[in-house]
Amino acid sequence: MSRIRTVLGDVEPEWLGVCDAHDHLFFASPRLPGQELNSVSAARAELTAFRDQGGGGVVQWTPYGLGRRAADLPALSRDTGVHVVAATGLHQDVHYAENVLEELRGRLDEVFVAELTDGIGTSGVRAGLIKVAGGFHALDQHARWTMTAAAEAHHATGAPIAVHLELGTGAADVLDLLCGELGVPPHRVILGHLNRFPDPVAHLQAARSGCWLAFDGPSRAHHATDWRMPDAVTALAEAGFGDRLLLGGDTTTAAARSVDGGPGMPYLLRRVRPRLAAVLGEEVVTRVLTDNPAHAFAVDWR
Template sequence: MRTVLGDVPAEQFGVCDAHDHLFFGSPRLPGEELRSASAARAELVAFRAQGGAGVVQWTPYGLGRRAADLPPLSRETGVHVVTATGLHQAVHYTEDTLGALRGRLAEVFVTELTEGIGTSGVRAGLIKVAGGFHALDAHAVWTMRAAAEAHHATAAPIAVHLELGTGALDVLDLLCGELGVPPERVVLGHLNRSPDFAVHRQAARSGCYLAFDGPSRAHHATDWRMPDAVRALAEAGHGDRLLLGGDTTTAAARSVNGGAGMPYLLRRVRPRLALELGEELVRRILVDNPGRAFAVAWPDRVVPWPS
């Protein structure tokens, strides 16, 4: 796995929060930016105290990743951190930002995966993109095409924000059908926000990974369905494709500010699921599955991007 401190064997990554954010900022969430390094450190310390060992940060290009701050945080807390390249929905960016990426988006992704993010020297370990509500608009198709190109050049996994948990099958049709990305290299996020068990099973049959990441104040009505959804998938034989994450996107949601934060995943979600699934399956969901989902056999040589 490509962490901010370098590549480590997947088996050393340990108990994993497969979708979260240490730093994040968007014009859609004014005043709630995750900018504090001390708060990020406190969250990692609290997560580690609950037995956590690794965090996958899905914050993509242009949304305040603060890549240079991630290595010292990882060293100081003893928690492995994987960070992302990629691009979120268009609403999170200015037209100038998006315009500057036209014609070179895949190149940016490949560079951040293989050389580093900006001048930080920190290399991303995954590509994060996003769909829309029950559909894929032109921006989503553009970013997913670039993500597929970058995947084919590097073998990096692609993690997908599903808006309110919808559009999973459209994403798989595009990425895995049309664009040839192996399903086992795709992680679908936010399945808990749309508890459609039939769609979950269809997506799981493709071989992709399904992330159940929350809790969420905005989508609390679906939180109580999550254990049933996870159990249904496990009973259908898809326990090896399940991931769990916290997805802390606002300052108020951090445990240091009175929210659930990163520790909640292990403090409350883990024992709740253990009652439904048993301790051993939950251990595999938190340790073995993310080890496979985010592990990469990085190529010795990346073909130079066409100029």
């Protein structure tokens, strides 16, 4: 039976409710000094604000080594009543010190499987997805290493693989590797950040593969393509791919949180949802925010 693996345990897919399919409660990278998401109280306030807009679930894509604070996630979920899904996986190599990556050589897939089945560190919190990343219009050696490990972990557990597309590019290469060479079923792959590269042909090609298409990032002020997102989502829905779409906020800096004056998680429901409903209709948008993530993150766990 398919279940969604949350930080409080496996739940029925329909329990997820209205879902922010890609966001971060905690995140820390040397590439974003001074903007770490590391405050428990701020995370609680952000989840509460999201819940007050009708939100029911948040999928945190923060992977290994980037400040996930897995041990803090169960209490936040219980306190706010919002389901939270945690991630294993590995980001681009620029986010890590070389010694961290060297320690993972030869056992990366084992780390992913352990965090999916046994728990992250000593927290007991099991991850519910694997997050990896591509490069700009290409896949370097690091991306191929991490995606190969992710595919092996998928085959061992059934977990979905969520992919950071650098500036929204490289979707075809990612699908060729994961679904072609490595045998991951397309419906277990989630492509993130497609809004950053609003190429309708690339979007349609990806949709035809059967993978999930995530449009995420309204919390990131420097993404000048956000205004094209409604047109891209509308085009895909009108082409018959409304059942493959996901929406997320991708809050990665403290300044982007609503509690610190940014749009944050609630913006997805406060502004993005009605904007899309105006062109797609409420029924389609409800499906994108509820039915689609319930299917995308539900797994027959092995």
